[in-house]
Amino acid sequence: MGASAELVDSDFELPPRSPGQLFRARFREDKIAMASLVFIGLLVLMAIFAPLVVSIVGGPDPDARDTGALDPLFATPTGPSADHLFGVDQLGRDVFSRVVYGARVSLTVAFAATFFATVFGVIAGLLAGYFRGWVDSLISRSVDVLLAIPYLLLATGLASACTLAQTKGGGSGCLGGLVKPGLGVVIFVISFTSWTYMARIVRGQILSMREKEFIEASRSMGSTDARIVFSELLPNLTAPIIVYSSILIPQVILYEAALSFLGVGVTDKPSWGQMISDATPNFSTAWWYMLFPGIALVLTVLAFNFVGDAMQDALNPRKRRS
């Protein structure tokens, strides 16, 4: 709110500011969001330089099995120690290393799935809103159908179907081998079930915007449909698209963790959800094995939520969530 008060009170020398500059100025005032942004930045760096981070702390490879670290009597996981900061799991793998490497899966899936869901949602929404008629009916019905199935059930079904599917070339995966088991399937499944809200939002915006005068004007000058869509409508949708995709990211992270927990997520690399799932049988005795990936997950989602909320506020200062 401070920024808008400043606009009213200042003298006449206030430099003109673009919407982008205004947005950044408002965003910067949100201290929690700025801190979250720094946290996310560090997290991304940690994911990229995971081997470096682990070696600085002196941790072993995430897949290395240090059976010597297991309890000598019962061969059960042992808790945090000087050698293993966060303890080890039941195979003797270092929990700290796995949490650090787990950020890779979470962030890769988060950004990739959000990107694909956004692109697909925007295209579907544009088509439905602009062409209306049977195109709209088809797309809107499909959205209704997808929203009617609890998404986790659909995702579990799709993921297990894709993982088992064989292509003609003998490889495995969906869509003719385009979607490979592992990371590919997870990203595909999440994007496939997450584009619906974006499509609804874009459709609604387009429906109201296509009747506005500037579209009328453009059409009267003989603009093609493609020109109207890409040069007139799409630029006006940048704000809601950015805001909604920033809200989608934390949901996707939780989604990936849930899939891993149900056993249809990424299994060949360490991931937070899968670690929590692996900890299921012995979490009452080996709390560290569940707690650290869990905390990493919660903090990451929290940070993305704060950033998403702040972006929403910065774009619509009048329509604050308050």
Next chain:
Amino acid sequence: MSRGGGLRTYVLTRVLLAIPTVFILVTMVFLLMRVAPGDPITAALGAKLPAKELEKRKKEAGYDRPIADQYVEYLGQVVTLDLGESVTDNRSVKSIIVENGSATLELTLAAFSITLLVGIPIGLLAGRFRDGPIDVGGRLFAIVIYAFPVFFLGFLAQLLASKVGWPTSGRASPIVDFDLDKISYFYVLDSLIAGDWNAFWDVLQHLFLPALVLGLTISGVMIRLVRVNLMQTLRGDYVEAARARGISERRVVINHAFRNALVPVITVAGLQFAILLSGAVLTEETFNWPGIGSELIRYLDERDYIAVQGIVVVFAIAVVFVSLLIDLVNAFIDPRVRYR
């Protein structure tokens, strides 16, 4: 158009619109299950029977016929609500729905009660006393709880509960479960019907932890929603008018604002239903709750077409039905909805 006529037309259109939704859904489930390779018979019995016997079984079940034929037959089954028997353990889909579905419904209803019990009072107080301690605390709680995956919160709750000896898994103690006469398959109801107070307490104890965890994860959204709605309502002209008539602030808030603030809650309640069912799958896995979600995951692993198809179809019809119901309730409460 008369009031009643408007409502009737609206109901009719909504019901008719639900039909293609269900139809597309049923088709999608069918295709999804056939596109994936393998058939339930090979998947379930492949290791146990010789190849010749497998072929015979497949033929008996009709899996060697063209997909189109199977599809027509399947549609017929859906329309007549004869969803068949699971391949792997010969349970009729109907009994899976009744036995495991009731477990899920019991959990979901209990969780939703907790969401309302936590969300509405905190949301109303937060909206009424804006920026007060309840508001700040409530907002913080809403943001933090939203970041927790159900299963992580569940494990933390189990960790605490096991320290004090509270049951952390299943629907009831084994003996209670064995002795209980299952009439409705809602254990809370069944133990009441049996008049067995020990069983009732045991069942309640088992229900409490998963319902609390699932309910709390959604309560954050509810707090935010009720709070924002109340603040908007309190700014409304009719609230101002009531104040101007000299009605005490207490009555204005309770009689005029609260009720209107709760109308949108019904809409969101419907939207949350699908989310709640999804969340229920994770909660069921975490707490060993024998619900329909965890059964579905098991049947998916076993590639049991019939069971998966049946469960998903019923699941989806339930969700479509609930959202239809919510629309109708809304149209009934708020006449503006009908003319949109």
